Amino acid sequence: MSRHFNFAAGPAALPLPVLERVADEMSDWNGEGASVMELSHRGKAFEALAAKIEANLRALLAIPEDYAVLFLQGGAAQHFVQIPMNIAGPDASADYVLTGHWSERAERAASQICTTRVAATSAASGYRGLPAADGYDFDPNAAYVHLTPNETIHGVEFHGLPDTGSVPLVADMSSTLLSRPLEVSRYGILYACAQKNIGPSGLVLLIIRRDLLARSPASLPEIFRYDRHAANGSMLNTPPTFAWYVAGLVFDWLRDQGGLAAMAELNQAKSAALYAAIDASGGFYSNPVDPEARSWMNVPFRLHDESLDALFMSEAKAQGLIGLKGHRVVGGMRASLYNAMPMAGAQALIGFMADFARRHG
Numbered sequence: 001m002s003r004h005f006n007f008a009a010g011p012a013a014l015p016l017p018v019l020e021r022v023a024d025e026m027s028d029w030n031g032e033g034a035s036v037m038e039l040s041h042r043g044k045a046f047e048a049l050a051a052k053i054e055a056n057l058r059a060l061l062a063i064p065e066d067y068a069v070l071f072l073q074g075g076a077a078q079h080f081v082q083i084p085m086n087i088a089g090p091d092a093s094a095d096y097v098l099t100g101h102w103s104e105r106a107e108r109a110a111s112q113i114c115t116t117r118v119a120a121t122s123a124a125s126g127y128r129g130l131p132a133a134d135g136y137d138f139d140p141n142a143a144y145v146h147l148t149p150n151e152t153i154h155g156v157e158f159h160g161l162p163d164t165g166s167v168p169l170v171a172d173m174s175s176t177l178l179s180r181p182l183e184v185s186r187y188g189i190l191y192a193c194a195q196k197n198i199g200p201s202g203l204v205l206l207i208i209r210r211d212l213l214a215r216s217p218a219s220l221p222e223i224f225r226y227d228r229h230a231a232n233g234s235m236l237n238t239p240p241t242f243a244w245y246v247a248g249l250v251f252d253w254l255r256d257q258g259g260l261a262a263m264a265e266l267n268q269a270k271s272a273a274l275y276a277a278i279d280a281s282g283g284f285y286s287n288p289v290d291p292e293a294r295s296w297m298n299v300p301f302r303l304h305d306e307s308l309d310a311l312f313m314s315e316a317k318a319q320g321l322i323g324l325k326g327h328r329v330v331g332g333m334r335a336s337l338y339n340a341m342p343m344a345g346a347q348a349l350i351g352f353m354a355d356f357a358r359r360h361g
Ligand SMILES: *Cc1c(COP(=O)(O)O)cnc(C)c1O
Pocket: 010, 074, 075, 076, 077, 078, 102, 148, 150, 151, 152, 172, 173, 174, 175, 193, 196
């Protein structure tokens, strides 16, 4: 049995050294005589681990002191709702930038909590790019502006941010957080489910500027309040301790790889090589996204003849390349190239694609 190159969009591949360490420590973590998932989150050992993990994340992302880091649950989808509950409320309006499936979902969910307004959208292009630079119409009185920096399904990514003035920017970074350095102070809230680029599912990271915590309404049930989670070290109730621990091992691995600058270099190189191969395939493969907005993380592509899709996937699997089926919303194929995908994996895929095209072109 060998380990495959896994291109799944999420849950996605984790670094092998992380999995091996988890396996090593499975029955006896930290000399406790028990697995980390069998220990109290309120015990000294787990509390020390949680503090160390937060410190490591702060170092990786250079998170300023005026931001709180929360380790939450519910997936990104729960926070589509919980964010307006905390920082908008029923009488407020929030601006949404629509660039694909996930930003649409976020807007629709938030519209049940507050007024939502579409400040910009690239729907007319079929989400093959970003809104034009002059296509943004922000409301200066909005409670926040919501943006999805990387659209995991459409493969559309911002490589620069629109200026939202003094309105806090809220970003769903589920498929891009930790893929490169970023300037945290440009955001009011950064949030991400873990299962793309951070760790196992069940965990959500939410990084919030502390002044926004004061917006949580007292009328909101405590379990939904970000200020209460922050005040309780993300242990208002039992947190997903195992996923938290694995994410911590991923942070250690990232540091050992050279941090986020090294990841950015690798991620850009992997995606550039794959896009170049698609563009050079003479139309056998195609990616519909405006080259300026192409994602480093998720590369959707189609075969010129969709009747070859099933054969493509079964031959790929036989070569140890898995997780290539596109999302049902857009069809075709998708290769996700998160941090844990090495250059050798991208190259194996590119080699297979060229060979497949030669045989079936
Ligand atoms: C995967 C994903 C989500 C949904 O995450 P869940 O944890 O399943 O709720 C939301 N936004 C983006 C950008 C995603 O990639």
